[in-house]
Amino acid sequence: MPALDLLQITKTFNRGTVNEKRALENLSLSLNPGDFVTVIGGNGAGKSTMLNAIAGIWPLDSGSVLLSGKDVTALPEYKRAAYLGRVFQDPMLGTAAGMSILENLALAARRGKRRGLAWEIKKSEQARYQELLASLNLGLENRMTSKVGLLSGGQRQAVTLLMAIIQKPELLLLDEHTAALDPKTAATVLELTDKFVKEKNLTTLMVTHNMQNAIDYGNRLIMMNNGKIILDIYGEEKKKLTVETLLHKFEEISGSEFANDRALLS
Amino acid sequence: MNILSLLGTMPGAIAQGLIWGIMAIGVFLTYKILDIADLTVDGSICTGGAVCVMLLLNGCPLWLSLLTALLAGMLAGLVTGLFHTLMGIPALLAGILTQLSLYSINLKIMGKANQSINVRMHDLLVSMQFLKGVPFYKNSIFVVFLFIAVIIGLLYWFFGTEWGSAIRATGNNPAMSRAQGINTNFNKVIGLMLSNGLVALSGALLAQYQGFADVSMGRGAIVIGLAAVIIGEAVFGRFFTQMYMKLISVAVGSVIYYIVYQTVIWCGIDTDLLKMLSAIVVAVFLGVPFWKKKLSEKYSAKGGKKNAGA
Numbered sequence: 001m002p003a004l005d006l007l008q009i010t011k012t013f014n015r016g017t018v019n020e021k022r023a024l025e026n027l028s029l030s031l032n033p034g035d036f037v038t039v040i041g042g043n044g045a046g047k048s049t050m051l052n053a054i055a056g057i058w059p060l061d062s063g064s065v066l067l068s069g070k071d072v073t074a075l076p077e078y079k080r081a082a083y084l085g086r087v088f089q090d091p092m093l094g095t096a097a098g099m100s101i102l103e104n105l106a107l108a109a110r111r112g113k114r115r116g117l118a119w120e121i122k123k124s125e126q127a128r129y130q131e132l133l134a135s136l137n138l139g140l141e142n143r144m145t146s147k148v149g150l151l152s153g154g155q156r157q158a159v160t161l162l163m164a165i166i167q168k169p170e171l172l173l174l175d176e177h178t179a180a181l182d183p184k185t186a187a188t189v190l191e192l193t194d195k196f197v198k199e200k201n202l203t204t205l206m207v208t209h210n211m212q213n214a215i216d217y218g219n220r221l222i223m224m225n226n227g228k229i230i231l232d233i234y235g236e237e238k239k240k241l242t243v244e245t246l247l248h249k250f251e252e253i254s255g256s257e258f259a260n261d262r263a264l265l266s
Numbered sequence: 267m268n269i270l271s272l273l274g275t276m277p278g279a280i281a282q283g284l285i286w287g288i289m290a291i292g293v294f295l296t297y298k299i300l301d302i303a304d305l306t307v308d309g310s311i312c313t314g315g316a317v318c319v320m321l322l323l324n325g326c327p328l329w330l331s332l333l334t335a336l337l338a339g340m341l342a343g344l345v346t347g348l349f350h351t352l353m354g355i356p357a358l359l360a361g362i363l364t365q366l367s368l369y370s371i372n373l374k375i376m377g378k379a380n381q382s383i384n385v386r387m388h389d390l391l392v393s394m395q396f397l398k399g400v401p402f403y404k405n406s407i408f409v410v411f412l413f414i415a416v417i418i419g420l421l422y423w424f425f426g427t428e429w430g431s432a433i434r435a436t437g438n439n440p441a442m443s444r445a446q447g448i449n450t451n452f453n454k455v456i457g458l459m460l461s462n463g464l465v466a467l468s469g470a471l472l473a474q475y476q477g478f479a480d481v482s483m484g485r486g487a488i489v490i491g492l493a494a495v496i497i498g499e500a501v502f503g504r505f506f507t508q509m510y511m512k513l514i515s516v517a518v519g520s521v522i523y524y525i526v527y528q529t530v531i532w533c534g535i536d537t538d539l540l541k542m543l544s545a546i547v548v549a550v551f552l553g554v555p556f557w558k559k560k561l562s563e564k565y566s567a568k569g570g571k572k573n574a575g576a
């Protein structure tokens with residue numbers, strides 16, 4: 001059974017106003033369990049909107065979202081969270097700044113479970129969190145009670161990534177999660193991502209503006225334009241891709257030049 | 267001006283400060299934990315007082331009157347919460363709408379603008395008369411102190427639980443909370459209910475203490491609550507980082523507020539000006555962090571290298 005099924009989803013923003021914008025147009029996509037898919041496309045192509053549609057930030061115009069065969073189209077965002085791990089572009093967005101690293105991890109460990117009147121931070125969990133933090137190799141295992149707001153953007157993003165996978169999600173959604181980081185930190189977080197995805201065999205959708213990353217990571221690449229998927233490349237064929245052929249294909253299919261102000265073409 | 271007369275007013279100031287401390291803890295829950303400025307409190311503090319006084323006047327047992335006052339406050343919080351989450355009204359406006367309706371409701375509860383209750387005819391828990399010449403366990407300062415201790419204990423426990431942590435996360439970062447499966451709307455409503463329940467309980471104690479409930483007794487309550495939160499933070503913020511410490515500092519902040527208040531009156535300041543002075547003090551304290559940040563940014567932009575972005 002596919003891990004994710006998007007069935008002809010359409011989303012229009014500001015319907016009926018001069019700002020009306022069709023951000024997704026009859027988009028369908030099916031991911032096999034364990035697929036690690038990189039997503040590229042120009043500014044406003046609809047990449048973030050597709051991820052938000054899966055996460056259920058707002059209702060769709062039409063179409064359905066299925067996670068491992070379950071139709072979640074009608075579920076609100078907080079209920080779908082049970083199946084998803086998410087990391088956002090803005091490092092500030094994924095963690096609660098005023099709470100400690102430990103508290104943030106404990107919150108994530110309860111994703112999709114009932115939150116009752118049991119004590120939040122159990123001694124028994126602490127050892128596990130410490131181990132997980134140590135696996136980041138950022139020294140955070142010794143700062144478990146520090147407020148997350150005191151961490152750097154890269155450290156926060158690494159913690160967010162850990163929160164996303166602390167309970168194995170059915171689908172991991174990464175929206176340019178390294179874009180706000182300096183190149184060295186970005187590389188570190190990307191390596192961590194790859195490690196976790198492989199270790200846990202996570203089905204993953206990773207939006208990136210870095211064409212080379214999109215080629216180097218994952219087993220499948222999709223390119224979006226105008227709310228549609230215009231290119232979908234798997235396995236062996238993907239391994240042979242170069243940035244140049246990708247750009248060329250984009251121009252061929254869309255009839256325009258690839259425009260993304262943040263795109264790194266090399 | 268005689269220092270002894272000032273000292274004579276201190277037990278009263280402390281008792282009042284503690285009673286308002288319960289209210290300020292309620293404000294802390296919304297303002298600091300949920301990150302909502304909830305103006306419902308100006309109305310719900312009176313609702314608590316009105317409900318309690320009317321029940322007592324009609325022969326209802328003390329504990330039941332207090333409990334009902336608390337529940338009435340929670341109901342007010344529920345209304346504001348639903349205005350906000352279900353109807354999408356901004357929190358500030360939602361609070362104002364509830365507050366305005368509570369003015370009518372409070373009048374209806376009391377039947378008129380003011381209802382007094384005589385401590386000699388009714389068995390009250392706290393009263394201005396119970397500050398001296400009574401055994402210590404009847405002393406209003408002691409009684410309210412016990413209330414606050416229990417409330418802080420309960421809140422400390424609650425906000426350490428899974429549910430309580432989810433509420434803290436909701437105020438801290440709603441987007442993250444939803445991504446972690448937390449129903450932020452539900453938690454906001456619960457937070458508003460808890461807060462207004464405490465505020466109404468404070469109103470119930472206040473009405474007993476002063477011997478009457480009055481439809482305007484809550485005017486500017488939010489400012490007093492905020493002042494207590496801010497004073498507590500200014501005095502203890504550096505060292506008090508744990509939840510229970512913060513709650514204690516809010517209560518102490520409220521007591522400090524009333525001690526200063528009494529002192530200002532003792533100095534002979536026109537009491538008509540007191541509300542304005544409170545507002546100015548709060549405005550200044552709220553402004554200080556903003557300007558601190560602004561100045562430090564300006565300074566670092568000049569001095570340090572500017573971050574050009576990725």
Ligand SMILES: Nc1ncnc2c1ncn2[C@@H]1O[C@H](COP(=O)(O)OP(=O)(O)OP(=O)(O)O)[C@@H](O)[C@H]1O
Nearest residue numbers: 013014021023041042043044045046047048049050
């Ligand atoms: N909440 C919203 N309200 C209105 N319009 C929106 C909203 N979110 C996205 N859009 C519009 O939908 C279109 C697709 O946006 P989206 O953010 O999905 O693009 P993207 O592919 O992620 O681009 P980028 O590379 O710039 O992040 C854009 O035209 C954008 O302006």
Ligand SMILES: [Mg+2]
Nearest residue numbers: 047048049175
């Ligand atoms: Mg985007």
